[in-house]
Amino acid sequence: MPFMKGIAPIRRTVQYLQSGKLSLKDRVQVFSVHYNRLGENHQGARDFVFWNLPKVQYQNPQVQVVTFKEMTPTPFIRCYLDSGDDVLIDVDNKSKEEIESHLKLVICKSDELLAKEAIAQEKKDNEANFGYGCQRHCICEMPGQVPCSAVCPLPNHMRGKLRFSTD
Protein backbone atom coordinates (compact mmCIF):
# COMPACT_ATOMS: atom_id res chain seq x y z
CA MET A 1 0.00 0.00 0.00
CA PRO A 2 2.05 2.98 -1.18
CA PHE A 3 -0.09 5.63 0.49
CA MET A 4 0.13 4.12 4.00
CA LYS A 5 3.58 5.49 4.71
CA GLY A 6 5.60 5.17 7.89
CA ILE A 7 6.37 2.52 10.47
CA ALA A 8 2.84 1.85 11.74
CA PRO A 9 0.53 3.66 9.32
CA ILE A 10 -2.58 2.49 11.14
CA ARG A 11 -1.91 5.42 13.45
CA ARG A 12 -2.89 7.70 10.58
CA THR A 13 -6.31 6.18 10.00
CA VAL A 14 -9.39 8.11 11.08
CA GLN A 15 -10.89 5.11 12.83
CA TYR A 16 -7.79 4.71 14.98
CA LEU A 17 -7.65 8.40 15.86
CA GLN A 18 -11.33 8.61 16.73
CA SER A 19 -10.95 5.72 19.14
CA GLY A 20 -8.91 7.95 21.48
CA LYS A 21 -10.26 8.16 25.03
CA LEU A 22 -8.16 11.03 26.37
CA SER A 23 -10.15 14.24 26.09
CA LEU A 24 -8.13 16.76 28.10
CA LYS A 25 -9.78 19.30 30.40
CA ASP A 26 -10.48 22.75 28.93
CA ARG A 27 -7.94 24.42 31.18
CA VAL A 28 -5.03 22.41 29.69
CA GLN A 29 -3.16 24.44 27.06
CA VAL A 30 0.09 22.50 26.54
CA PHE A 31 0.74 18.78 26.90
CA SER A 32 4.48 17.99 26.93
CA VAL A 33 6.20 14.61 27.22
CA HIS A 34 9.88 14.25 28.15
CA TYR A 35 11.61 10.94 27.42
CA ASN A 36 14.77 9.34 26.03
CA ARG A 37 15.49 7.10 23.09
CA LEU A 38 17.23 4.47 25.29
CA GLY A 39 16.57 3.16 28.75
CA GLU A 40 14.25 0.47 30.13
CA ASN A 41 12.41 2.95 32.36
CA HIS A 42 11.59 5.12 29.32
CA GLN A 43 10.01 2.29 27.33
CA GLY A 44 6.49 3.02 28.55
CA ALA A 45 6.79 6.70 27.67
CA ARG A 46 8.19 5.85 24.26
CA ASP A 47 5.28 3.50 23.56
CA PHE A 48 2.79 6.10 24.78
CA VAL A 49 4.25 8.72 22.44
CA PHE A 50 4.34 6.32 19.50
CA TRP A 51 0.84 4.85 19.86
CA ASN A 52 -1.27 7.30 21.86
CA LEU A 53 0.01 10.80 21.18
CA PRO A 54 -1.64 11.05 17.72
CA LYS A 55 -4.94 10.17 19.38
CA VAL A 56 -4.43 12.83 22.04
CA GLN A 57 -3.77 15.52 19.43
CA TYR A 58 -6.72 14.43 17.34
CA GLN A 59 -9.08 14.54 20.29
CA ASN A 60 -7.70 17.91 21.47
CA PRO A 61 -6.88 20.00 18.39
CA GLN A 62 -6.62 23.22 20.44
CA VAL A 63 -3.95 21.85 22.78
CA GLN A 64 -0.25 22.11 21.93
CA VAL A 65 1.19 18.61 22.13
CA VAL A 66 5.00 18.60 22.22
CA THR A 67 7.76 16.07 22.96
CA PHE A 68 11.28 16.58 24.32
CA LYS A 69 13.87 13.86 23.77
CA GLU A 70 17.23 13.14 25.46
CA MET A 71 16.78 15.90 28.03
CA THR A 72 15.85 14.02 31.20
CA PRO A 73 17.11 11.06 33.24
CA THR A 74 13.56 9.93 34.01
CA PRO A 75 10.46 10.33 31.81
CA PHE A 76 7.63 12.66 32.81
CA ILE A 77 4.60 14.45 31.43
CA ARG A 78 3.97 18.12 32.16
CA CYS A 79 0.62 19.79 31.40
CA TYR A 80 0.53 23.59 31.40
CA LEU A 81 -2.81 25.13 32.37
CA ASP A 82 -4.32 28.42 31.31
CA SER A 83 -3.80 29.85 34.81
CA GLY A 84 -0.02 29.52 34.34
CA ASP A 85 0.34 26.53 36.68
CA ASP A 86 1.55 23.16 35.52
CA VAL A 87 0.78 19.58 36.50
CA LEU A 88 3.78 17.23 36.71
CA ILE A 89 3.09 13.53 36.14
CA ASP A 90 5.99 11.13 36.80
CA VAL A 91 5.85 8.15 34.42
CA ASP A 92 9.14 6.49 35.33
CA ASN A 93 9.10 2.74 34.59
CA LYS A 94 5.36 2.69 33.82
CA SER A 95 3.76 0.96 30.85
CA LYS A 96 1.73 2.90 28.31
CA GLU A 97 -1.53 1.39 29.59
CA GLU A 98 -0.77 2.60 33.11
CA ILE A 99 0.13 6.04 31.81
CA GLU A 100 -3.08 6.26 29.79
CA SER A 101 -5.32 5.19 32.66
CA HIS A 102 -3.66 7.62 35.07
CA LEU A 103 -3.99 10.51 32.63
CA LYS A 104 -7.67 9.71 32.17
CA LEU A 105 -8.10 9.91 35.93
CA VAL A 106 -6.11 13.08 36.52
CA ILE A 107 -6.11 15.46 33.56
CA CYS A 108 -9.01 14.43 31.32
CA LYS A 109 -12.70 15.14 31.31
CA SER A 110 -14.74 12.52 33.07
CA ASP A 111 -17.19 10.34 31.12
CA GLU A 112 -20.20 12.07 32.73
CA LEU A 113 -18.90 15.47 31.69
CA LEU A 114 -18.33 14.25 28.14
CA ALA A 115 -21.88 12.89 27.98
CA LYS A 116 -23.26 16.22 29.25
CA GLU A 117 -21.25 18.12 26.65
CA ALA A 118 -22.52 15.84 23.89
CA ILE A 119 -26.12 16.61 24.89
CA ALA A 120 -25.39 20.36 25.06
CA GLN A 121 -23.81 20.19 21.60
CA GLU A 122 -26.97 18.66 20.15
CA LYS A 123 -29.12 21.42 21.66
CA LYS A 124 -26.89 24.22 20.31
CA ASP A 125 -27.50 23.36 16.64
CA ASN A 126 -30.54 25.56 16.10
CA GLU A 127 -32.57 24.34 13.14
CA ALA A 128 -33.99 27.82 12.56
CA ASN A 129 -30.56 29.16 11.52
CA PHE A 130 -29.87 29.74 7.86
CA GLY A 131 -26.73 30.49 5.89
CA TYR A 132 -23.41 28.72 5.41
CA GLY A 133 -23.24 25.37 7.14
CA CYS A 134 -26.97 25.35 7.97
CA GLN A 135 -29.84 23.34 6.59
CA ARG A 136 -31.27 26.31 4.66
CA HIS A 137 -29.21 28.74 2.66
CA CYS A 138 -31.56 31.73 2.72
CA ILE A 139 -34.67 32.84 4.57
CA CYS A 140 -36.48 33.15 1.25
CA GLU A 141 -36.69 29.32 1.11
CA MET A 142 -39.26 29.30 3.91
CA PRO A 143 -42.93 29.59 2.93
CA GLY A 144 -44.45 32.75 4.42
CA GLN A 145 -41.24 34.78 4.04
CA VAL A 146 -40.49 37.35 1.33
CA PRO A 147 -39.70 35.31 -1.83
CA CYS A 148 -36.27 35.40 -3.47
CA SER A 149 -35.76 38.67 -5.34
CA ALA A 150 -33.86 36.78 -8.05
CA VAL A 151 -37.04 34.87 -8.87
CA CYS A 152 -39.75 37.40 -8.05
CA PRO A 153 -38.95 41.16 -8.16
CA LEU A 154 -39.73 43.14 -5.01
CA PRO A 155 -42.56 45.71 -5.14
CA ASN A 156 -41.46 49.24 -6.10
CA HIS A 157 -41.92 50.70 -2.64
CA MET A 158 -39.29 48.28 -1.31
CA ARG A 159 -36.70 48.96 -4.00
CA GLY A 160 -34.09 51.55 -3.10
CA LYS A 161 -33.31 52.64 -6.63
CA LEU A 162 -36.96 53.63 -7.17
CA ARG A 163 -37.43 55.12 -3.70
CA PHE A 164 -34.41 57.37 -3.88
CA SER A 165 -34.34 58.22 -7.59
CA THR A 166 -34.10 61.90 -8.51
CA ASP A 167 -36.47 61.89 -11.52
Next chain:
Amino acid sequence: MSLMRQGLVIEKLVVGLHRQRFAPAAAPNLVVRWRKPISLGTAPSKLFRVPQRPQIPEDELKEIRRLFKNYNTQMKSIRAWFAEEAKRQEAVTAAAVAGATGEEAEFQRCLQINEEWNKKVAAERQVRLAAEKAKLTDKILTDLEQDELQKSKRIAEIQQMVEREKDLSSHYITEENIDQAIEEALSQEVNYNFAIDREGNYYHGFSMTPTTSHS
Protein backbone atom coordinates in the same frame (compact mmCIF):
# COMPACT_ATOMS: atom_id res chain seq x y z
CA MET B 1 -34.60 67.90 -2.09
CA SER B 2 -34.69 64.14 -2.47
CA LEU B 3 -33.05 61.93 0.06
CA MET B 4 -30.32 60.98 -2.38
CA ARG B 5 -29.35 64.67 -2.85
CA GLN B 6 -29.18 65.16 0.88
CA GLY B 7 -27.01 62.08 1.14
CA LEU B 8 -24.64 63.45 -1.49
CA VAL B 9 -24.38 66.75 0.30
CA ILE B 10 -23.47 65.10 3.56
CA GLU B 11 -20.88 63.00 1.75
CA LYS B 12 -19.24 66.06 0.21
CA LEU B 13 -19.20 67.94 3.49
CA VAL B 14 -17.60 64.97 5.14
CA VAL B 15 -15.08 64.72 2.32
CA GLY B 16 -14.12 68.36 2.83
CA LEU B 17 -13.91 68.18 6.61
CA HIS B 18 -12.40 64.82 7.41
CA ARG B 19 -10.63 63.92 4.16
CA GLN B 20 -12.30 60.52 4.29
CA ARG B 21 -13.91 58.50 1.59
CA PHE B 22 -16.94 56.25 2.09
CA ALA B 23 -17.74 53.40 -0.24
CA PRO B 24 -21.49 53.20 -0.86
CA ALA B 25 -22.76 50.87 1.85
CA ALA B 26 -25.34 49.35 -0.50
CA ALA B 27 -22.64 48.04 -2.91
CA PRO B 28 -19.41 47.36 -1.04
CA ASN B 29 -18.06 45.10 -3.80
CA LEU B 30 -18.75 47.50 -6.66
CA VAL B 31 -17.54 46.17 -10.02
CA VAL B 32 -17.26 48.64 -12.92
CA ARG B 33 -17.49 47.36 -16.45
CA TRP B 34 -15.84 50.34 -18.22
CA ARG B 35 -13.21 52.85 -17.27
CA LYS B 36 -11.67 55.28 -19.79
CA PRO B 37 -8.08 54.11 -20.54
CA ILE B 38 -5.43 56.39 -19.05
CA SER B 39 -3.52 56.41 -22.38
CA LEU B 40 -6.47 58.19 -24.08
CA GLY B 41 -6.06 61.20 -21.84
CA THR B 42 -8.71 63.47 -20.39
CA ALA B 43 -11.56 64.59 -22.71
CA PRO B 44 -11.37 68.25 -23.89
CA SER B 45 -14.61 69.07 -22.11
CA LYS B 46 -13.17 67.83 -18.85
CA LEU B 47 -9.56 69.00 -19.26
CA PHE B 48 -9.69 72.26 -17.28
CA ARG B 49 -12.25 71.18 -14.77
CA VAL B 50 -11.70 72.66 -11.37
CA PRO B 51 -13.69 70.96 -8.65
CA GLN B 52 -15.55 73.46 -6.56
CA ARG B 53 -14.41 73.36 -2.99
CA PRO B 54 -17.31 73.67 -0.58
CA GLN B 55 -17.29 77.16 0.87
CA ILE B 56 -18.51 76.89 4.40
CA PRO B 57 -18.47 79.93 6.66
CA GLU B 58 -15.97 79.78 9.53
CA ASP B 59 -18.47 79.85 12.39
CA GLU B 60 -20.69 77.19 10.79
CA LEU B 61 -17.62 75.02 10.29
CA LYS B 62 -16.72 75.39 13.94
CA GLU B 63 -20.22 74.49 15.01
CA ILE B 64 -20.33 71.40 12.75
CA ARG B 65 -16.94 70.22 14.05
CA ARG B 66 -18.04 70.73 17.65
CA LEU B 67 -21.21 68.72 17.07
CA PHE B 68 -19.34 65.88 15.40
CA LYS B 69 -16.70 65.79 18.13
CA ASN B 70 -19.36 65.62 20.82
CA TYR B 71 -21.20 62.91 18.98
CA ASN B 72 -18.08 60.78 18.45
CA THR B 73 -16.97 61.16 22.06
CA GLN B 74 -20.37 60.10 23.30
CA MET B 75 -20.56 57.10 20.96
CA LYS B 76 -17.05 56.01 21.94
CA SER B 77 -17.87 56.22 25.63
CA ILE B 78 -21.15 54.31 25.17
CA ARG B 79 -19.36 51.59 23.22
CA ALA B 80 -16.62 51.33 25.87
CA TRP B 81 -19.21 51.11 28.62
CA PHE B 82 -21.04 48.32 26.81
CA ALA B 83 -17.78 46.43 26.31
CA GLU B 84 -16.97 46.72 30.02
CA GLU B 85 -20.47 45.62 30.95
CA ALA B 86 -20.27 42.58 28.67
CA LYS B 87 -16.89 41.59 30.11
CA ARG B 88 -18.18 41.95 33.67
CA GLN B 89 -21.27 39.88 32.88
CA GLU B 90 -19.19 37.17 31.26
CA ALA B 91 -16.87 36.95 34.26
CA VAL B 92 -19.82 36.74 36.64
CA THR B 93 -21.58 34.03 34.66
CA ALA B 94 -18.34 32.05 34.16
CA ALA B 95 -17.65 32.12 37.89
CA ALA B 96 -21.24 31.11 38.65
CA VAL B 97 -21.10 28.22 36.18
CA ALA B 98 -17.73 27.00 37.48
CA GLY B 99 -18.97 27.20 41.06
CA ALA B 100 -22.21 25.42 40.23
CA THR B 101 -20.55 22.47 38.51
CA GLY B 102 -17.92 22.01 41.24
CA GLU B 103 -15.17 21.72 38.64
CA GLU B 104 -12.53 23.36 40.80
CA ALA B 105 -13.05 20.93 43.68
CA GLU B 106 -12.94 18.02 41.24
CA PHE B 107 -9.68 19.32 39.80
CA GLN B 108 -8.13 19.66 43.28
CA ARG B 109 -9.07 16.06 43.95
CA CYS B 110 -7.37 15.01 40.70
CA LEU B 111 -4.23 16.94 41.70
CA GLN B 112 -4.24 15.09 45.04
CA ILE B 113 -4.43 11.73 43.28
CA ASN B 114 -1.55 12.79 41.03
CA GLU B 115 0.58 13.80 44.03
CA GLU B 116 0.16 10.35 45.60
CA TRP B 117 0.99 8.66 42.29
CA ASN B 118 4.15 10.78 41.92
CA LYS B 119 5.27 9.86 45.46
CA LYS B 120 4.75 6.15 44.77
CA VAL B 121 6.67 6.33 41.50
CA ALA B 122 9.51 8.22 43.21
CA ALA B 123 9.77 5.57 45.93
CA GLU B 124 9.87 2.78 43.34
CA ARG B 125 12.51 4.70 41.46
CA GLN B 126 14.68 5.04 44.59
CA VAL B 127 14.55 1.28 45.13
CA ARG B 128 15.43 0.59 41.50
CA LEU B 129 18.31 3.05 41.48
CA ALA B 130 19.73 1.60 44.73
CA ALA B 131 19.65 -1.91 43.26
CA GLU B 132 21.30 -0.69 40.07
CA LYS B 133 23.97 1.12 42.09
CA ALA B 134 24.74 -2.03 44.12
CA LYS B 135 25.01 -4.06 40.92
CA LEU B 136 27.31 -1.49 39.37
CA THR B 137 29.56 -1.44 42.47
CA ASP B 138 29.82 -5.23 42.40
CA LYS B 139 30.69 -5.19 38.73
CA ILE B 140 33.37 -2.54 39.24
CA LEU B 141 34.99 -4.48 42.08
CA THR B 142 34.95 -7.70 40.05
CA ASP B 143 36.51 -5.90 37.11
CA LEU B 144 39.24 -4.47 39.32
CA GLU B 145 40.01 -7.94 40.66
CA GLN B 146 40.17 -9.33 37.16
CA ASP B 147 42.51 -6.55 36.14
CA GLU B 148 44.83 -7.31 39.06
CA LEU B 149 44.82 -10.98 38.15
CA GLN B 150 45.63 -10.28 34.53
CA LYS B 151 48.43 -7.94 35.54
CA SER B 152 50.07 -10.47 37.85
CA LYS B 153 49.79 -13.19 35.18
CA ARG B 154 51.48 -10.96 32.67
CA ILE B 155 54.26 -10.13 35.11
CA ALA B 156 54.84 -13.85 35.76
CA GLU B 157 55.04 -14.54 32.03
CA ILE B 158 57.56 -11.79 31.58
CA GLN B 159 59.60 -13.10 34.48
CA GLN B 160 59.65 -16.53 32.89
CA MET B 161 60.84 -15.10 29.58
CA VAL B 162 63.62 -13.20 31.32
CA GLU B 163 64.74 -16.33 33.18
CA ARG B 164 64.83 -18.34 29.94
CA GLU B 165 66.95 -15.74 28.23
CA LYS B 166 69.28 -15.60 31.18
CA ASP B 167 69.80 -19.34 30.92
CA LEU B 168 70.35 -19.19 27.19
CA SER B 169 72.79 -16.29 27.49
CA SER B 170 75.58 -18.68 28.52
CA HIS B 171 75.46 -20.15 24.97
CA TYR B 172 75.48 -16.75 23.21
CA ILE B 173 78.24 -16.02 20.74
CA THR B 174 79.92 -12.78 21.86
CA GLU B 175 83.02 -10.89 20.79
CA GLU B 176 85.24 -13.02 23.06
CA ASN B 177 84.32 -16.44 21.68
CA ILE B 178 83.45 -15.54 18.10
CA ASP B 179 86.78 -16.88 16.79
CA GLN B 180 86.32 -20.13 18.68
CA ALA B 181 82.74 -20.41 17.38
CA ILE B 182 83.88 -19.93 13.78
CA GLU B 183 86.61 -22.58 14.25
CA GLU B 184 84.07 -25.03 15.64
CA ALA B 185 81.56 -24.35 12.87
CA LEU B 186 84.14 -24.85 10.17
CA SER B 187 85.60 -28.00 11.70
CA GLN B 188 82.26 -29.66 12.26
CA GLU B 189 80.89 -31.55 9.35
CA VAL B 190 77.10 -31.98 9.11
CA ASN B 191 75.86 -34.82 6.96
CA TYR B 192 72.41 -34.08 5.46
CA ASN B 193 72.22 -37.40 3.68
CA PHE B 194 69.56 -38.95 5.86
CA ALA B 195 65.89 -39.93 5.71
CA ILE B 196 63.23 -39.92 8.41
CA ASP B 197 60.19 -42.08 9.02
CA ARG B 198 56.93 -41.49 10.88
CA GLU B 199 58.26 -42.65 14.23
CA GLY B 200 61.12 -40.21 14.04
CA ASN B 201 63.85 -42.71 13.22
CA TYR B 202 66.77 -41.43 11.19
CA TYR B 203 68.26 -43.57 8.39
CA HIS B 204 71.76 -42.18 7.70
CA GLY B 205 73.30 -42.69 4.29
CA PHE B 206 71.97 -45.78 2.50
CA SER B 207 71.64 -47.97 5.58
CA MET B 208 68.34 -49.64 6.40
CA THR B 209 68.94 -49.72 10.16
CA PRO B 210 67.31 -46.79 11.93
CA THR B 211 68.79 -44.63 14.63
CA THR B 212 66.88 -42.24 16.86
CA SER B 213 69.59 -39.62 16.99
CA HIS B 214 70.28 -36.95 14.44
CA SER B 215 73.94 -37.61 13.91
